[in-house]
Amino acid sequence: xxxxxxxxxxxxxAVVSAILLAVALPLGYWxxxxxxxxxxxxxxxxxxxxxxxxxxxxxxxLTAVGPMSPIGRWYHSVTGASLAFTFRGLVIGSVLYSLPxxxxxxxxxxxxxxxxxxxxxxxxxxSGWRTFRHVVLPLSLPGVLTGFxxxxxxxxxxxxxxxxxxxxxxGATQTVSILIYDQVQALNYAVANQxxxxxxxxxxxxxAVLYGLRRKGGWGLWGWR
Amino acid sequence: MGVxxxxxxxxxxxxxxxxxxxxxxxxxxxxQGFSLDVRFLLSPGLTVLFGASGAGKTTIxxxxxxxxxPDSGRVAxxxxxxxxxxxxxxxxxxxxxxxxxxxxxxxxxHMTGRQNIEYGLASLTSDERARRVTEVxxxxxxxxxxxxxxxxxxxxxxxxxxxxxxxxxxxRALLLDEPMTALDAVTKSKIIDDLRRWMVxxxxxxxxxxxxxxxxxxxxxxxxxxxxxxxxxxxxPHEVMGRPQYESVAQLAGFENILDCExxxxxxxxxxxxxxxxxxxxxxxxxxxxLAAGTSVRLGIRAGDILVSAVQPVGLSARNVMPGRxxxxxxxxxxxxxxxxxxxxxxxxxxxxxxxxxxxxxGKPIWLVVKTYSCHVLQR
Numbered sequence: 001x002x003x004x005x006x007x008x009x010x011x012x013x014a015v016v017s018a019i020l021l022a023v024a025l026p027l028g029y030w031x032x033x034x035x036x037x038x039x040x041x042x043x044x045x046x047x048x049x050x051x052x053x054x055x056x057x058x059x060x061x062l063t064a065v066g067p068m069s070p071i072g073r074w075y076h077s078v079t080g081a082s083l084a085f086t087f088r089g090l091v092i093g094s095v096l097y098s099l100p101x102x103x104x105x106x107x108x109x110x111x112x113x114x115x116x117x118x119x120x121x122x123x124x125x126x127s128g129w130r131t132f133r134h135v136v137l138p139l140s141l142p143g144v145l146t147g148f149x150x151x152x153x154x155x156x157x158x159x160x161x162x163x164x165x166x167x168x169x170x171g172a173t174q175t176v177s178i179l180i181y182d183q184v185q186a187l188n189y190a191v192a193n194q195x196x197x198x199x200x201x202x203x204x205x206x207x208a209v210l211y212g213l214r215r216k217g218g219w220g221l222w223g224w225r
Numbered sequence: 226m227g228v229x230x231x232x233x234x235x236x237x238x239x240x241x242x243x244x245x246x247x248x249x250x251x252x253x254x255x256x257q258g259f260s261l262d263v264r265f266l267l268s269p270g271l272t273v274l275f276g277a278s279g280a281g282k283t284t285i286x287x288x289x290x291x292x293x294x295p296d297s298g299r300v301a302x303x304x305x306x307x308x309x310x311x312x313x314x315x316x317x318x319x320x321x322x323x324x325x326x327x328x329x330x331x332x333x334x335h336m337t338g339r340q341n342i343e344y345g346l347a348s349l350t351s352d353e354r355a356r357r358v359t360e361v362x363x364x365x366x367x368x369x370x371x372x373x374x375x376x377x378x379x380x381x382x383x384x385x386x387x388x389x390x391x392x393x394x395x396x397r398a399l400l401l402d403e404p405m406t407a408l409d410a411v412t413k414s415k416i417i418d419d420l421r422r423w424m425v426x427x428x429x430x431x432x433x434x435x436x437x438x439x440x441x442x443x444x445x446x447x448x449x450x451x452x453x454x455x456x457x458x459x460x461x462p463h464e465v466m467g468r469p470q471y472e473s474v475a476q477l478a479g480f481e482n483i484l485d486c487e488x489x490x491x492x493x494x495x496x497x498x499x500x501x502x503x504x505x506x507x508x509x510x511x512x513x514x515x516l517a518a519g520t521s522v523r524l525g526i527r528a529g530d531i532l533v534s535a536v537q538p539v540g541l542s543a544r545n546v547m548p549g550r551x552x553x554x555x556x557x558x559x560x561x562x563x564x565x566x567x568x569x570x571x572x573x574x575x576x577x578x579x580x581x582x583x584x585x586x587x588g589k590p591i592w593l594v595v596k597t598y599s600c601h602v603l604q605r
Contacts, residue, residue, distance in 0.1 A: 114329075116327050116329055119325070121344070122291075122318040123290055123391075124344050124390070124394060125319045125394065126319060127319060134333075139335055
């Protein structure tokens with residue numbers, strides 16, 4: 001029971017943080033380099049999940065992907081399945097919920113790269129993509145890694161959004177945090193205790209590794225810092 | 226706003242033709258409005274662009290490299306237009322092939338020296354890349370630091386790596402933005418020597434920006450003086466110094482007396498060399514340099530460094546004691562400015578008190594005393 005929930009949670013976190021990595025690189029770079037006047041609106045939008053109650057976010061996502069909504073109907077017509085109360089629905093909600101944790105560290109790291117290095121790269125004939133790939137990204141790796149680990153850890157411990165969108169279906173949508181809640185409701189404190197301790201340990205190890213890597217030198221991962 | 230004027234000489238092989246107008250809302254330093262309006266043509270060789278900070282030096286370089294966009298004007302190398310507002314040409318920086326050495330060098334910190342230098346050679350085969358790197362590393366004496374990261378190299382080595390990185394791509398022109406500010410004189414002059422040697426084989430226009438007047442004399446085949454966004458003087462350093470009508474030129478001059486001389490006899494045992502002033506019989510004892518007898522040399526003497534004596538001085542350590550006659554003497558604020566004829570014309574600055582004590586007036590015979598170390602050797 002614990003293992004099943006744990007496995008599901010890890011799978012969710014892995015899928016979500018991978019998707020967020022793909023989203024955070026372009027979005028973070030755009031936020032760091034855009035001169036568009038309306039940029040602040042996008043920044044506010046990205047930060048929204050930090051302050052929004054998970055139930056609010058979960059409610060909107062549920063409504064959006066539910067069988068009555070255009071998205072839900074379109075998804076049903078294509079796949080013959082529903083998004084609500086499924087693993088895929090969880091992924092959608094979690095991606096939105098953990099978005100700022102992936103995007104903000106990446107954007108901050110991109111913005112911190114010395115502009116002169118970008119200028120130098122351009123005078124040496126490099127395209128924007130080459131500059132990003134060989135100068136910006138390597139120098140921002142600590143920030144990007146932070147975003148990846150934080151979004152992974154944040155997804156591990158998520159509760160409200162999962163409950164709203166996924167419900168509590170063992171093997172399909174029952175994550176570790178839901179399981180703990182479930183066990184406490186059932187006065188099954190021993191299982192709740194084991195599960196909680198497992199999650200606590202996992203998150204602590206993840207963060208310890210992250211902050212260890214972020215140090216100057218970072219176990220030899222980036223010699224230039 | 227001026228209209229872009231096509232320079233008829235621009236087609237001269239490889240010359241850098243620059244005409245720029247640019248207004249900017251806020252200046253970097255003083256927050257005042259700032260407008261740039263310059264026009265110059267640089268033939269292959271080294272030109273120094275001198276100006277105080279905030280005069281617009283970096284803006285000019287950025288416009289040439291395409292990092293900033295001028296309001297109007299034209300930038301061309303030889304027959305190739307890089308920017309022409311009249312024809313809506315604005316070649317992106319990466320396609321301009323203009324080398325740019327930034328003040329901060331902007332070496333990529335996560336790459337080794339070799340990777341930095343190879344960065345601009347992505348389109349070449351790896352054999353050709355390696356060959357180019359070896360060649361440039363030899364020219365700039367950095368073979369031993371190629372496998373180090375910039376943080377593990379010394380200031381002078383970093384400088385050389387950055388220079389090699391810019392030049393290995395064979396740019397059409399090279400821009401240097403106060404690159405040597407942080408270096409000591411010896412390191413600096415060695416790097417400049419290497420750059421000059423490189424320029425013999427690769428004739429491209431090099432624009433060297435500085436606000437250090439020592440560098441102006443050490444480097445300049447040609448000097449442009451920039452003041453508040455305009456070129457106020459253009460010529461050899463000597464020509465420009467001869468016309469110090471602008472504040473920045475006067476400040477640059479610093480040496481009110483600049484004398485073209487010829488080394489007559491070096492005296493290594495005394496640590497001096499005798500220099501004969503061109504067009505006169507006067508000689509001056511200057512600090513010893515490596516220059517051989519017969520080399521021409523330029524000496525600068527600050528007017529305030531010259532001592533005036535009413536009688537023939539004796540028992541002095543100073544090597545240069547010359548009799549002369551005051552031609553004119555005027556007071557400006559708290560400085561008395563005397564023009565003295567002692568075979569050569571020298572400008573001397575005194576305090577009003579000193580002038581009064583010696584009862585100096587036009588026509589009065591006096592003696593001038595100049596220490597060896599007050600004779601600054603301005604050109605190599």
